[in-house]
Amino acid sequence: MTQSDTRPLTLRDVSEASGVSEMTVSRVLRNRGDVSDATRQKVLASAKELGYVPNKIAGALASSRVNLVAVVIPSMSNLVFPEVMTGISQVLEETELQPVVGLTDYTREKEEKVLYEMLSWRPSGVIIAGLEHSEASRAMLRASGIPVVEIMDVDGTPVDSVVGISHRRAGEQMAAAILKAGYQRIGFMGTSMPRDHRARKRFEGFTGALAKAGVEIVDSAFYEGRSAFVKGREMTKEILERDPELDFLYYSNDMIGAGGLLWLWEQGYDIPGRIGLAGFNGLNLLKGLPKELASMDACRQEIGRQAAEIIVNRLKDGADQAPVRIALEPTISYGDTLRRP
Template sequence: MPNDDTRPLTLRDVSEASGVSEMTVSRVLRNRGDVSQATREKVLEAAKALGYVPNKIAGALASSRVNLVAVIIPSLRNMVFPEVMSGISAVLEETDLQPVVGVTDYLPEKEERVLYEMLSWRPSGVIIAGLEHTDASRAMLAASGIPVVEIMDVDGTPVDAMVGISHRRAGREMARAILRAGYQNIGFMGTKMPLDHRARKRFEGFTEALAKGGLEVMDQEFYSGGSALAKGREMTKAMLERTPELDFLYYSNDMIGAGGLLYLLDEGRDIPGEIGLAGFNGVELLDGLPRQLATMDACRDEIGTKAAQIIAARVENPDAEVEKIVELTPTISYGDTLRRR
């Protein structure tokens, strides 16, 4: 019989409905102790009929941990992070652990608040995007006493473990590919920095490699908020009107790159002969474009998978030997917008 009032259900409700003691109900629901199969089925049937969900926090007071993994990411709008979550979920669903997501909107102070709240639930582990945090956040992570995996980036020093790619290396490799293709007049369009630290690092690696090739970025523009596709079109139009001699446009992500590509196709521009384009992230959603945008895979699903494997292994055995620094290697996809040479 379901609970018709607004008070939370308790062990006593299940005890009364099943006709056994609260202690026995607790043992059944925690899968602990010697309880007969008949009694176990009676308790579980009563709990299910009532809609009772055990209070994991109360039940975990003795061990001070619950089977939750805090996953803290900057955005759910960015297509990158759902794929990371897919990798995390695929691993954790084979364990007793459940991911719980917090979103920071790329704001360090908000990340600090989200982390504080999530750690107060005493999770079994933390997976958090990026290596840059406030001093308070780093202190909380270091003092948490649980496995912590920072993801998406390896250009820095982790609190505990990290899984990701080198964004500086990714920027350098794209610049080298552009130089090999013979492009000389290069523009850059990206998200506002320094809030997006990984985009900043790619830009740093990109400009460093260009400088070694005797070039520098001829024009650049940054955006914040709004439709990435629309912004890509707007910024591409504005930049080419401002600097018409540009022969290559590098975008910090595929979505603004796709906007730029659609604008140039509407203008009838010769791609990649007259002007080349490249983005970053390898977003599969864009496979349906009239032309395939050159890009670089960010290893998103693999990052989520590796991070969750580290957490799961160390929750099962705190002394387990795991790789603390996992650097994955993204690859360039030339598509239809970057000449091969």
């Protein structure tokens, strides 16, 4: 990002874009004073298009910053993100910066609202999950004038810097390991793809690699809501009732995979002989299962650390530094549910 790209927007920018005075813009954005509906809508539309966010620091200059790093993630109930936060905190605790968390519940509308509120306090940087944002969110991030690091995923075009893994490559690697182990009748279970972009990319990489080897997914099942053991149990039972000859089940995350593993264990299935299983995320929480679920480490804590280090270094060396792209390499853990080649 060049210096001109990172210059914070001001009331004057909104004034010029909307064709009204700075005082009128101020009244609209503070929701004060007598302003016509037409003028109000014109100002709000211009501010949204520019990505302008009001500065809530009373009496401060528009260029001032507070020692906060905005961390925008989908959920804290998803066990992935507490580990990301651990990595972020380990780096920031050595500085004057403090992370402040906003949750989006995997929706673009909530992400816009969270970003608007957080950026209005002029944080020193933003760490935000994913690469898929609304145009309004991207505009706010571009116009913020501060370091932005998108995390978890590198398959796409970032606003600024990015740290993550290639989820398409992760799907391809798991498909290759499954085929090399001799499995052929493969079922897939996961979250509803429109909202879970990273799961969608893994699925695309997975099915693409299978197709190159002349293999297709035999059956699949998708669900809405949080990942849980019960979802994995239910879907595993249902998919095997539809096709008892399936010899491998690939789950979009470890939580539903663990539920499937427990159900199969209770039914007396030979794992990984009769049927193999794999999930994604490499959650340490699941190490106490009767068998260790095959999975792939998503480098969660390291992603958090590297993202925070980018913010710290950019603040130290100047915001006009070139964006950074860090693609980490996840590794497959075969556990006890995927035959080793």
